[in-house]
Amino acid sequence: MRAAPASVPCPHEDPGLQPERTALAWGRTMMTLCTAAAVYLRWLPTHGVFVLCLLAVALCLAGGIYATQRRRYRRAATGIAGERLTPDAVAVGLTAGACVVLGALGLVTILVF
Amino acid sequence: MTRPEDPAARRRRGTVSERLLRGGTEPDPRFTLANERTFLAWIRTSLAFLAGGIAVEAFTGDVFDLVVRKLLAVVLLLLGMLLSAGSAVRWLNVERSMRHGAPLPLPLIAPLVAVGGAIASGVLVAVVLTR
Numbered sequence: 001m002r003a004a005p006a007s008v009p010c011p012h013e014d015p016g017l018q019p020e021r022t023a024l025a026w027g028r029t030m031m032t033l034c035t036a037a038a039v040y041l042r043w044l045p046t047h048g049v050f051v052l053c054l055l056a057v058a059l060c061l062a063g064g065i066y067a068t069q070r071r072r073y074r075r076a077a078t079g080i081a082g083e084r085l086t087p088d089a090v091a092v093g094l095t096a097g098a099c100v101v102l103g104a105l106g107l108v109t110i111l112v113f
Numbered sequence: 114m115t116r117p118e119d120p121a122a123r124r125r126r127g128t129v130s131e132r133l134l135r136g137g138t139e140p141d142p143r144f145t146l147a148n149e150r151t152f153l154a155w156i157r158t159s160l161a162f163l164a165g166g167i168a169v170e171a172f173t174g175d176v177f178d179l180v181v182r183k184l185l186a187v188v189l190l191l192l193g194m195l196l197s198a199g200s201a202v203r204w205l206n207v208e209r210s211m212r213h214g215a216p217l218p219l220p221l222i223a224p225l226v227a228v229g230g231a232i233a234s235g236v237l238v239a240v241v242l243t244r
Contacts, residue, residue: 032161042172092204096197103159103191107191110186
């Protein structure tokens, strides 16, 4: 996320910087996904091209997080400013679902390929 | 910091959130964001288990035999999957409790990590000692 120029006022007045911390937490998760994807590459010589499915799931989720970071920050900042924020059930569901799929694909790789 | 929900606000909420989170009042946005960050911390823990399962399978070829390696990897991967699903369930339960001003549920995934980690370590210690 690009830092706002000094002339642009901060969209919220939360001294706890909750929108920033939440955006950073998503960023950390994104980087963990990239690390996991890099570890999956180690399987390529022994388990074959099926491993690329795992890589694709991890990188798609990481890319999805990256692409929605700005919108997510703006949404949280507006929610804090207006004292009303809808929980992002879709993002939570998609993230957890993709991780379950990653685990399942990993099991298939170990036990079948 | 909570306020009663008016119909206009309910229309603004997404349909998925609306279906999953009925009734109660919208909690303080700070609590909602904190719940999201806790969920993400659990997801990163589960990703560590998922990547760890793969690392055990890939890197310990000349330390453990095939059966032990596969067993450890399967345990770690299953644990990672349970944690991912459990973290989403916990996120939902906490969000529901906050809407109704109820006490927060006990984290079932915390003992899961502890017991799962203990089992994986136990298998490892047993293997190392009996080699």
